[in-house]
Every structure is written in structure tokens, then in C-alpha cells.
Amino acid sequence: xxxxxxxxxxxxxxxxxxxxxxxxxxxxxxxxxxxxxxxxxxxxxxxxxxxxxxxxxxxxxxxxxxxxxxxxxxxxxxxxxxxxxxxxxxxxxxxxxxxxxxxxxxxxxxxxxxxxxxxxxxxxxxxxxxxxxxxxxxxxxxxxxxxxxxxxxxxxxxxxxxxxxxxxxxxxxx
Numbered sequence: 058x059x060x061x062x063x064x065x066x067x068x069x070x071x072x073x074x075x076x077x078x079x080x081x082x083x084x085x086x087x088x089x090x091x092x093x094x095x096x097x098x099x100x101x102x103x104x105x106x107x108x109x110x111x112x113x114x115x116x117x118x119x120x121x122x123x124x125x126x127x128x129x130x131x132x133x134x135x136x137x138x139x140x141x142x143x144x145x146x147x148x149x150x151x152x153x154x155x156x157x158x159x160x161x162x163x164x165x166x167x168x169x170x171x172x173x174x175x176x177x178x179x180x181x182x183x184x185x186x187x188x189x190x191x192x193x194x195x196x197x198x199x200x201x202x203x204x205x206x207x208x209x210x211x212x213x214x215x216x217x218x219x220x221x222x223x224x225x226x227x228x229x230x231x
Contacts, residue, residue, distance in 0.1 A: 066118065073115045076122050081111060081129055088133050099153055101204065103136045154203045157224045161199035174201060184209060200224055 110132065114125030143150040160167050160174075161181060171177070181199055188209045190196060198210040198221060210221065 069118060070115055073122065073125075077111060077114050077125055077129075080126060081107065084129055084133055088137050098155065098204065099139060100136075103132065106132060155205075157200050157202045157208075159198055159224055160201050160207070161193070161196065163197070164193070170201070176201075181207070198224075 107129070110125070110128055114120050114122070114128070120128075139153065143153050158167070158170055160171055160176065166178060166181075171181075184199065184207045185193065185196055188211070190209070190211065195212055196209060197212045198208075200208040200210065200221070202208055
């Protein structure tokens with residue numbers, strides 16, 4: 058039946074929630090805050106996977122609590138290994154993480170990169186407005202970060218440019 062299948066399934070969902078959710082919280086606390094940061098696309102994928110996995114454990118009666126525990130531990134362990142490798146190996150980190158790049162810098166738009174990343178000037182204008190700025194004259198740079206977010210660097214904030222270090226220009230052959 059679609060609306061009600063008996064108390065057994067409702068009881069199972071409630072018990073699985075009471076077991077699985079606290080287990081995931083403890084597991085993530087044990088492995089540290091880095092486990093759920095969204096520094097790159099891999100981190101985003103693992104975060105979404107946690108949600109999908111938790112939902113499957115709770116709602117799929119073919120997945121036991123023990124199966125769910127193993128699945129969550131394995132996902133967390135793999136995430137831990139990948140982040141540990143990316144911290145300890147620049148080569149591995151470069152492979153896993155996308156390099157931030159300028160979409161706008163020093164009064165110029167990087168049209169080639171904007172086209173590649175499917176961004177329009179209007180998208181950048183919107184982000185500039187969200188920062189409370191009314192003109193690109195107040196913007197030193199707009200950076201497409203490795204996690205896909207946009208960072209706006211205001212001209213007033215640019216006494217030293219050390220935060221822009223490591224941003225790839227990727228500008229017409231640069």
C-alpha cells in the first residue's frame with residue numbers, strides 16, 4: 058500500500074534513525090572536521106553520498122544496520138585516506154583538487170574560461186551585487202575556486218595580494 062504498510066516498517070525506520078544518525082555523528086566527530094568540508098568536488102561528492110547512504114540505510118529494509126555501519130565507516134575511511142594523501146602529496150592534491158582561476162582580474166574578464174565554465178557576465182554581476190558592490194571598479198578580482206564557488210576580492214582589500222597566490226590566470230595561453 059502507498060500510504061501505510063503497517064507498523065513494522067514505521068518501527069524499522071524509527072529504530073534505524075535512532076541507531077544510524079547518532080552513529081554517523083560520532084563517526085564524523087571521530088575523523089575530524091575536515092571530513093565534511095567542501096574544499097573540492099570530491100569533498101562535495103562524499104557529503105552528498107553520506108546523505109544518500111543515510112537515507113538508504115534508514116528506508117531500505119534490505120540494508121541492515123551492520124551493512125550501513127560498514128558502508129559509512131568505509132566511506133569515511135576512504136575520505137580520510139584521500140584527504141591525508143592530498144595534504145601529504147602535492148602531486149596527489151593537484152590531481153584531486155581543481156586549481157582556482159581568475160574569471161575577472163585587473164579590469165578584464167576571462168571570457169575563454171567563463172565560456173568553458175558556463176558562466177555569464179550577468180552571473181558575475183549578481184555575485185558582485187551580493188557583496189554589496191555597485192561596480193566592477195570596486196573589484197580587484199573574481200576567482201572561481203576549486204570547489205566551484207566564486208570569491209570576490211575588493212580593491213580596498215588588496216594591499217598585499219598573498220591571498221591571490223596560487224590562482225591560475227589561465228588567460229589566453231598564460
